[in-house]
Amino acid sequence: MRSEPTVLHLDLDAFFASVEQRDKPSLRGKPVIVGGIGPRGVVSTASYEARTFGVHSAMSTAQARALCPHAAFLNGRFGAYRATSRRVMRVLRDLSPIVEPLSLDEAFVDLTASALDDFSPTALETAMRDLKASVHEASGGIAGSAGVATSKLIAKIASDLDKPDGLRIVGAGTERDLIRPMQVTVIPGVGPATSERLRRAGIHTVADAERVTEAELVRLLGNAHGHSLHKLVRADDDRPVESQRETKSVSVEDTFDTDLVDATLLRSIVARHAAHVCERLRAARLSGRTVTVKIRLYDFTTHSRSATLPAPTDDARVVSRLARQLVDDVDTGAGVRLLGVAVSGLADWIQEDLFGDDEEPDEPPSGPLPAVHQRARYVPGGDVVHRTYGPGWVWGAGLGRVTVRFETAATPPGPVRTFGIDDPDLEPARPEDDDGDADDPATVSA
DNA sequence: TCTGGGGTCCTAGGACCC
DNA sequence: TCTGGGGTCCTAGGACCC
Numbered sequence: 001m002r003s004e005p006t007v008l009h010l011d012l013d014a015f016f017a018s019v020e021q022r023d024k025p026s027l028r029g030k031p032v033i034v035g036g037i038g039p040r041g042v043v044s045t046a047s048y049e050a051r052t053f054g055v056h057s058a059m060s061t062a063q064a065r066a067l068c069p070h071a072a073f074l075n076g077r078f079g080a081y082r083a084t085s086r087r088v089m090r091v092l093r094d095l096s097p098i099v100e101p102l103s104l105d106e107a108f109v110d111l112t113a114s115a116l117d118d119f120s121p122t123a124l125e126t127a128m129r130d131l132k133a134s135v136h137e138a139s140g141g142i143a144g145s146a147g148v149a150t151s152k153l154i155a156k157i158a159s160d161l162d163k164p165d166g167l168r169i170v171g172a173g174t175e176r177d178l179i180r181p182m183q184v185t186v187i188p189g190v191g192p193a194t195s196e197r198l199r200r201a202g203i204h205t206v207a208d209a210e211r212v213t214e215a216e217l218v219r220l221l222g223n224a225h226g227h228s229l230h231k232l233v234r235a236d237d238d239r240p241v242e243s244q245r246e247t248k249s250v251s252v253e254d255t256f257d258t259d260l261v262d263a264t265l266l267r268s269i270v271a272r273h274a275a276h277v278c279e280r281l282r283a284a285r286l287s288g289r290t291v292t293v294k295i296r297l298y299d300f301t302t303h304s305r306s307a308t309l310p311a312p313t314d315d316a317r318v319v320s321r322l323a324r325q326l327v328d329d330v331d332t333g334a335g336v337r338l339l340g341v342a343v344s345g346l347a348d349w350i351q352e353d354l355f356g357d358d359e360e361p362d363e364p365p366s367g368p369l370p371a372v373h374q375r376a377r378y379v380p381g382g383d384v385v386h387r388t389y390g391p392g393w394v395w396g397a398g399l400g401r402v403t404v405r406f407e408t409a410a411t412p413p414g415p416v417r418t419f420g421i422d423d424p425d426l427e428p429a430r431p432e433d434d435d436g437d438a439d440d441p442a443t444v445s446a
Numbered sequence: 447t448c449t450g451g452g453g454t455c456c457t458a459g460g461a462c463c464c
Numbered sequence: 465t466c467t468g469g470g471g472t473c474c475t476a477g478g479a480c481c482c
Contacts, residue, residue: 015482035450042450044482057482063447103453103482189455191480224456225479248454255450290474300449304476340451 001150001237003172004119008109008128009155010092010135012144013164015105017047019084020074020381022140024393026405026413031055031071033064037380038257040337044076048164074381079430081105087138095131098243108152110241124148124169132167140409150175151237157186175235180207187232194221209233246346247286251294252276253340257372259298260336267324268369273341274320281343287312288343291319293326298335305329312347319343377428378402378421387425389417402426 012018016034021027031050035043041061053068061073085104092099092107096114101107111119116127128146135144145166147158154175158168170178179186184206185195197220203209209217210233218226231237252273260266270293281287292306305326313319323341368374378384378397384404385391392406392414400421407414419426 038450040448040450044450058450060447060449066447106482189480193479222457249452251452253451292475302477306475308474338450342452 001154001172001175001235002112003150005124005148005150005155005169005172006111006119007149007152007155007241008111008131009147009149009152009159010088010107010109010131010144011146011159011163012088012105012135012139012142014045014047014051015142016045016076016081017050018142019077019080020072021047022142023080023409024072024381024405025407025409025411027072031068033061033068033071033073034076034381035064035073036061036255037073037075040255040257046071072381075379077381077383080383084139084142088135088142088144091131091134091138094134098241100241100243100245108155108241111148121169121171125167128167128169132165151235152239152241153188153232153237154178154235156188157182179233179235180205180210182206184209184233187229189225189228189232194225197221206233247284248346249342249344250277250280250284250286250288250346251292251340251342252280253294253338253342255296255338256336260339261333263332265370265373266327266332266336266339269339269373270323270327270341271316271320272369273339274323275316277341277343278314278316278319281314281346286346286348287314288347289313289345290343291322291326292342292344293323293330294338294340294342295327295330295332295336296338297332298337300337302338303330308345312345312349383429384426385429386419391429397421 017032020032020034029049031053032047033043033050033055034045035041039062043055043057043059043061043064045057046055046064050068050071055064055068055071064071065073081104089099089101089107092109096109096111098110098113099107116123128148132144132146136142143165145159145163147155147160147168147170149155149158149170150172154170157179158170159166161168182205184190184198184203186206190198198209201220203212209229214227214230217230220226221229254269254273289312290306290308292304294302294304296302307322307326309318309322319341376397378394380394380396382394383391384394386404386406389406391408392404395403395405395416397403401418402421403416403418404426405414405416
């Protein structure tokens with residue numbers, strides 16, 4: 001750990017839900033739940049208004065509906081989240097070149113590489129208030145919580161303490177007193193399985209864990225985890241902020257509304273996933289050697305099968321063919337709940353094709369997927385534009401109709417109108433400066 | 447009220463090699 | 465005759481994070 005608080009952790013508050021409230025004025029101050037809308041969906045983010053009702057991330061959407069039936073349930077608009085995230089990360093990079101994003105809504109910043117040279121509490125407080133104001137402005141009004149401390153561990157814990165719109169600076173030397181009374185689960189990496197093992201050993205708090213020898217922690221949790229926990233509960237953390245982290249794998253997976261048994265359909269979905277993964281590999285100028293399929297069966301048992309090619313590829317035909325063989329290795333007769341395709345063992349170069357590319361169209365491209373497995377034209381929360389009414393968002397869709405609310409971040413709450421699903425005056429819209437790939441590969445729930 | 451999607455890292459066993 | 469030891473790669477599964 002450092003001798004001064006020079007590590008910043010910034011976490012945008014209820015990020016996905018906040019972006020929705022920014023762009024949908026009628027939802028400001030109301031419970032908003034972003035996540036899977038289908039029968040097997042889970043909550044990605046709940047707005048603070050929804051959290052009041054006990055709704056939280058990772059809860060099934062069905063349970064969230066039971067707790068908060070009047071909330072707005074929206075599919076994610078990842079294009080909008082990515083665009084907003086990029087603007088926030090730019091603000092952080094203006095502060096310091098060493099920024100390590102952890103996800104769209106979180107990043108570490110190494111302040112020793114910034115223009116700041118006074119790390120006293122008052123100086124930091126001023127600098128962080130300025131930063132939060134810049135983030136708020138760049139993001140179109142989204143609040144973030146900041147933690148500043150002598151290590152990543154403590155900065156991350158600190159950013160959580162005053163949420164939302166929080167700011168916490170933890171002075172050098174006070175770290176251990178801060179975390180000692182907390183539950184061990186505050187330590188990142190201590191999840192349900194680990195905390196259960198610790199609990200059975202009588203370890204509940206950080207202070208409890210501090211009293212256990214390193215050898216005992218290793219015995220309980222294994223080598224890597226034991227050693228690291230022994231250090232972390234002492235606030236002993238030297239991990240550097242790393243701005244250049246390489247992608248290790250690219251994957252696409254999909255949970256179906258109902259279990260799939262049709263082998264032909266499974267093969268088509270494997271092909272589609274393979275194509276999607278390869279598209280993303282090419283966009284990132286990557287290729288990979290190892291193809292992995294993930295299969296979750298009807299009973300939630302999950303299997304993976306992988307195989308490694310002699311050379312990296314980004315060719316959908318190659319990935320697709322191999323992925324199909326791997327799927328054939330698993331007995332899927334009783335029903336498949338989830339199917340995924342991943343490529344790992346990535347290289348930032350592509351093997352020259354020694355034999356030219358113009359042979360073997362391979363297997364015939366699989367036909368169009370049944371309607372239930374195609375991407376819906378209109379999903380709740382999605383952006384649309386109408387020829388005469390202008391931009392709006394999908395309030396609800398079904399039974400051949402779409403209901404749209406016409407409002408944007410820059411308008412007051414707007415009116416609601418309903419259209420036929422094939423109305424030629426209405427079409428889906430792409431938000432702002434998104435250059436990423438399509439939003440959630442959601443399936444229609446018939 | 448049954449449990450998402452995109453990732454990362456770790457473990458353990460076997461193959462293979464020197 | 466009684467079987468080394470270590471390193472690396474690959475595979476399957478699991479824990480965890482947001």
